[in-house]
Amino acid sequence: xxxxxxxxxxxxxxxxxxxxxxxxxxxxxxxxxxxxxxxxxxxxxxxxxxxxxxxxxxxxxxxxxxxxxxxxxxxxxxxxxxxxxxxxxxxxxxxxxxxxxxxxxxxxxxxxxxxxxxxxxxxxxxxxxxxxxxxxxxxxxxxxxxxxxxxxxxxxxxxxxxxxxxxxxxxxxxxxxxxxxxxxxxxxxxxxxxxxxxxxxxxxxxxxxxxxxxxxxxxxxxxxxxxxxxxxxxxxxxxxxxxxxxxxxxxxxxxxxxxxxxxxxxxxxxxxxxxxxxxxxxxxxxxxxxxxxxxxxxxxxxxxxxxxxxxxxxxxxxxxxxxxxxxxxxxxxxxxxxxxxxxxxxxxxxxxxxxxxxxxxxxxxxxxxxxxxxxxxxxxxxxxxxxxxxxxxxxxxxxxxxxxxxxxxxxxxx
Amino acid sequence: xxxxxxxxxxxxxxxxxxxxxxxxxxxxxxxxxxxxxxxxxxxxxxxxxxxxxxxxxxxxxxxxxxxxxxxxxxxxxxxxxxxxxxxxxxxxxxxxxxxxxxxxxxxxxxxxxxxxxxxxxxxxxxxxxxxxxxxxxxxxxxxxxxxxxxxxxxxxxxxxxxxxxxxxxxxxxxxxxxxxxxxxxxxxxxxxxxxxxxxxxxxxxxxxxxxxxxxxxxxxxxxxxxxxxxxxxxxxxxxxxxxxxxxxxxxxxxxxxxxxxxxxxxxxxxxxxxxxxxxxxxxxxxxxxxxxxxxxxxxxxxxxxxxxxxxxxxxxxxxxxxxxxxxxxxxxxxxxxxxxxxxxxxxxxxxxxxxxxxxxxxxxxxxxxxxxxxxxxxxxxxxxxxxxxxxxxxxxxxxxxxxxxxxxxxxxxx
Numbered sequence: 001x002x003x004x005x006x007x008x009x010x011x012x013x014x015x016x017x018x019x020x021x022x023x024x025x026x027x028x029x030x031x032x033x034x035x036x037x038x039x040x041x042x043x044x045x046x047x048x049x050x051x052x053x054x055x056x057x058x059x060x061x062x063x064x065x066x067x068x069x070x071x072x073x074x075x076x077x078x079x080x081x082x083x084x085x086x087x088x089x090x091x092x093x094x095x096x097x098x099x100x101x102x103x104x105x106x107x108x109x110x111x112x113x114x115x116x117x118x119x120x121x122x123x124x125x126x127x128x129x130x131x132x133x134x135x136x137x138x139x140x141x142x143x144x145x146x147x148x149x150x151x152x153x154x155x156x157x158x159x160x161x162x163x164x165x166x167x168x169x170x171x172x173x174x175x176x177x178x179x180x181x182x183x184x185x186x187x188x189x190x191x192x193x194x195x196x197x198x199x200x201x202x203x204x205x206x207x208x209x210x211x212x213x214x215x216x217x218x219x220x221x222x223x224x225x226x227x228x229x230x231x232x233x234x235x236x237x238x239x240x241x242x243x244x245x246x247x248x249x250x251x252x253x254x255x256x257x258x259x260x261x262x263x264x265x266x267x268x269x270x271x272x273x274x275x276x277x278x279x280x281x282x283x284x285x286x287x288x289x290x291x292x293x294x295x296x297x298x299x300x301x302x303x304x305x306x307x308x309x310x311x312x313x314x315x316x317x318x319x320x321x322x323x324x325x326x327x328x329x330x331x332x333x334x335x336x337x338x339x340x341x342x343x344x345x346x347x348x349x350x351x352x353x354x355x356x357x358x359x360x361x362x363x364x365x366x367x368x369x370x371x372x373x374x375x376x377x378x379x380x381x382x383x384x385x386x387x388x389x390x391x392x393x394x395x396x397x398x399x400x401x402x403x404x405x406x407x408x409x410x411x412x413x414x
Numbered sequence: 415x416x417x418x419x420x421x422x423x424x425x426x427x428x429x430x431x432x433x434x435x436x437x438x439x440x441x442x443x444x445x446x447x448x449x450x451x452x453x454x455x456x457x458x459x460x461x462x463x464x465x466x467x468x469x470x471x472x473x474x475x476x477x478x479x480x481x482x483x484x485x486x487x488x489x490x491x492x493x494x495x496x497x498x499x500x501x502x503x504x505x506x507x508x509x510x511x512x513x514x515x516x517x518x519x520x521x522x523x524x525x526x527x528x529x530x531x532x533x534x535x536x537x538x539x540x541x542x543x544x545x546x547x548x549x550x551x552x553x554x555x556x557x558x559x560x561x562x563x564x565x566x567x568x569x570x571x572x573x574x575x576x577x578x579x580x581x582x583x584x585x586x587x588x589x590x591x592x593x594x595x596x597x598x599x600x601x602x603x604x605x606x607x608x609x610x611x612x613x614x615x616x617x618x619x620x621x622x623x624x625x626x627x628x629x630x631x632x633x634x635x636x637x638x639x640x641x642x643x644x645x646x647x648x649x650x651x652x653x654x655x656x657x658x659x660x661x662x663x664x665x666x667x668x669x670x671x672x673x674x675x676x677x678x679x680x681x682x683x684x685x686x687x688x689x690x691x692x693x694x695x696x697x698x699x700x701x702x703x704x705x706x707x708x709x710x711x712x713x714x715x716x717x718x719x720x721x722x723x724x725x726x727x728x729x730x731x732x733x734x735x736x737x738x739x740x741x742x743x744x745x746x747x748x749x750x751x752x753x754x755x756x757x758x759x760x761x762x763x764x765x766x767x768x769x770x771x772x773x774x775x776x777x778x779x780x781x782x783x784x785x786x787x788x789x790x791x792x793x794x795x796x797x798x799x800x801x802x803x804x805x806x807x808x809x810x811x812x813x814x815x816x817x818x819x820x821x822x823x824x825x826x827x828x
Contacts, residue, residue, distance in 0.1 A: 011627075012453075013440065013449075013450045013451070013452075013453065014440065014444075014627060015437050015438070015440045015441035015444065016437070016627050016629050016636075016638065017629070018432070018434070018437060020432070023429050023430075023432060024429070026427065026428065026429045027429035030428075030429065035427075036427045037427070037456075037457065037459075037462060038427075038454065038455065038456055038462065038466070039426075039427065039454070039455035040452065040453070040454050040455075041452065041453040041454075042451075042452055043451060045451075048451060048452065048473075051473055052452070055469050059462075059465060194522075197486075213424070213425055213428055213430070214425075215425055215430060215431055222430065224428065224430065278727075279721075281700075284704075284707075285703050285704055285706070285707025285708070285712075285718075286695075286700030286701065286702070286703030286704035286707060286719075286721065287700065287704045288700070289695075289699050289700030289703075289704075289721040289723075290698075290699055290700035290701045290703075290704045292699070293698075293699025293700060293721070293723060293773075293812075294699070294808070294809065294812070296774070296775055296776065296808055297776065298699075298723075299723055299724065299777075302723055303723060303724040303726075303727055304699075304720065304721040304722050304723035304724055304727040304731075305700075305720070305721045306718065306719070306720050306721070306731065307693075307700065307703040307707070307718040307719045307720070307721065308718050309703075309707060309712075309713055309716055309717060309718035310713065310717040310718055310761075312717075312761075312762070313692075313717055313718040313719075313761055316760060316761065317718075317720065317731060317760075346730060346731075347724075347726075347727060347730065348726070360710070361710055362710065362711065363713075392572065393572075394708070394710055395708065396572070398707075398708070
């Protein structure tokens with residue numbers, strides 16, 4: 001079954017705010033085998049709302065409307081659905097009493113306008129909202145000869161999500177043809193998207209029954225596999241089979257078969273080896289440490305490190321000799337190695353990581369362009385260094401450098 | 415004039431990815447007086463795409479389509495616009511040559527399919543894309559007797575945004591009725607949203623001709639003022655007048671009247687005072703350093719610092735006496751002050767910042783709950799420390815702590 005998610009609210013047509021509920025709803029819908037074919041964002045104009053609802057009725061089976069159920073004049077979702085489907089609205093006496101009771105509890109006076117929230121669409125079921133005053137509504141109706149399921153949900157995430165889970169999902173699960181869904185998420189680091197597609201397309205295109213999504217983001221590739229079958233065993237088998245073939249093709253680009261983040265994997269391997277890590281970051285300025293420490297429990301394997309933005313700090317915190325910097329420049333393989341070595345020795349970590357580069361937009365020289373980054377990993381026996389030239393703006397270069405650095409540590413640990 | 419932004423791509427109908435370009439485009443459109451009436455997200459199915467384009471043609475003057483211009487079979491925006499408007503596509507010889515040249519430069523072989531990117535809609539102008547292989551297209555046409563302006567833009571943000579700015583904005587500005595728009599963005603730190611609204615609503619509600627938007631995000635409040643008038647002077651005067659009254663009400667919560675980030679402001683004040691900053695971060699794990707170093711040129715005032723995640727590193731990098739930690743615990747005012755002092759002395763910075771706390775979900779004790787954070791600022795003459803207990807998950811607590819720490823430095827510098 002195909003669905004459309006409609007977010008109602010003029011604030012979501014400004015540069016400042018975005019619908020995020022729909023991501024949550026999409027995940028829940030996919031899990032019961034319902035796809036999201038369209039998402040629409042519309043403001044608080046009745047004419048526009050009616051237009052959007054009529055369009056959706058013409059192209060999907062399930063409409064989820066979020067927002068516009070409050071008490072103000074701008075809240076027009078009920079009225080627009082009534083107009084689009086030529087239904088009447090009736091004021092529900094129980095609901096009116098509940099609104100009065102709620103106002104009394106909160107010791108607030110209730111403007112007459114609030115009673116709008118007690119208006120119920122002809123044939124609709126009210127969906128209790130335990131986190132707000134506007135109840136949701138559920139309508140199972142026929143439009144142009146086709147069955148349509150329509151849910152009116154409140155907009156605030158803490159009202160919308162639980163109400164959807166408790167009231168809509170069971171109803172949708174009953175209506176949707178029984179399907180068992182299996183999913184897997186594979187992740188790979190520093191593999192260019194075009195190369196990933198070249199490697200993987202010949203494989204996944206032969207699995208027409210598994211939906212494969214490839215997402216690429218500054219050195220990170222996420223592959224999501226989804227398969228729906230009459231039984232979970234059948235679905236799982238297809239997903240696992242395809243995942244297995246993709247894992248083989250991805251070789252050591254692959255860092256997780258279960259959707260973990262790269263920093264989680266690095267911490268996992270550190271834990272396995274009972275090793276500890278410390279970092280000395282110049283151009284990434286704390287980004288690597290920040291990613292690692294975002295993982296709960298990271299303190300077991302991550303000691304910390306230094307943000308050695310100025311040259312004197314490279315010497316003070318990581319023991320990089322001043323004349324090494326003078327001779328080779330702060331952005332050099334020699335300094336990256338000295339940073340990795342130095343931070344390891346200073347902290348007593350098993351592994352030291354050193355990063356230095358030109359994040360831009362200034363600071364480039366003829367031989368050292370914006371985007372040039374040196375990354376070194378040091379252990380007692382061995383120090384490796386690689387250099388890369390990343391493209392993009394300052395943020396992108398820093399993100400690429402952090403991703404490459406974490407991947408280098410992962411490869412060392414593997 | 416009314417516009418609709420259409421994001422094309424099945425990945426944006428998954429739980430994993432969201433259109434973000436539209437926020438940027440909306441801001442630029444609003445600045446030239448064009449409103450966004452609808453946003454639509456549609457997958458890579460030709461039938462759905464044609465449906466969406468036809469719907470949009472029926473309800474807005476300006477259609478901005480993003481995505482689906484690449485070389486793969488899934489890239490169908492050109493074909494769908496052609497079908498919706500009954501236009502032909504012709505293969506552009508110059509563009510074909512450019513694609514071959516591009517492939518040669520990158521030393522990659524070019525599959526035949528890539529040539530799709532040279533297909534041009536009848537009557538359309540090609541828009542050069544300096545950041546990718548797929549050019550944009552601009553179509554100024556008549557549909558059902560009405561003028562329609564249609565832009566086909568590449569999906570990746572680093573291609574979409576500059577192409578929109580250089581190629582579409584000037585064309586749209588010419589087409590839109592002249593309106594003068596003045597805007598201002600005020601920013602305040604660590605002021606609760608409810609308190610901000612209580613302070614400001616009595617003021618901004620008396621300026622019905624200025625649109626005021628309040629956005630709150632982990633200790634950061636952004637107020638956007640927008641006014642449209644026949645002349646820029648008139649618009650600017652109203653915005654400045656309201657901004658002045660709001661600035662007064664916000665007192666020293668206000669940190670910028672021009673939309674700067676808090677880290678930019680801290681760096682600005684450091685520069686004014688010719689002062690330098692170094693940080694010793696425990697629970698924020700590099701987040702503060704990362705925010706500061708995200709600003710180009712930050713190396714002039716920011717020396718760097720230490721991520722002192724383990725206790726021995728608190729001693730090694732910031733000279734915190736071991737017995738101080740043993741006596742008061744790593745999460746204490748004493749240790750925060752010692753971190754701030756120590757990192758200042760070790761680095762020779764004018765100002766030292768020290769942060770220690772319980773980010774959770776583990777690590778809490780009876781007297782030190784999750785969310786408790788100590789933040790200290792040290793100068794030669796004076797060391798201050800404050801404690802806060804932030805609510806939320808690990809990410810939120812870390813973000814609040816970083817924001818509070820930067821705000822404390824700002825207040826010290828003011």
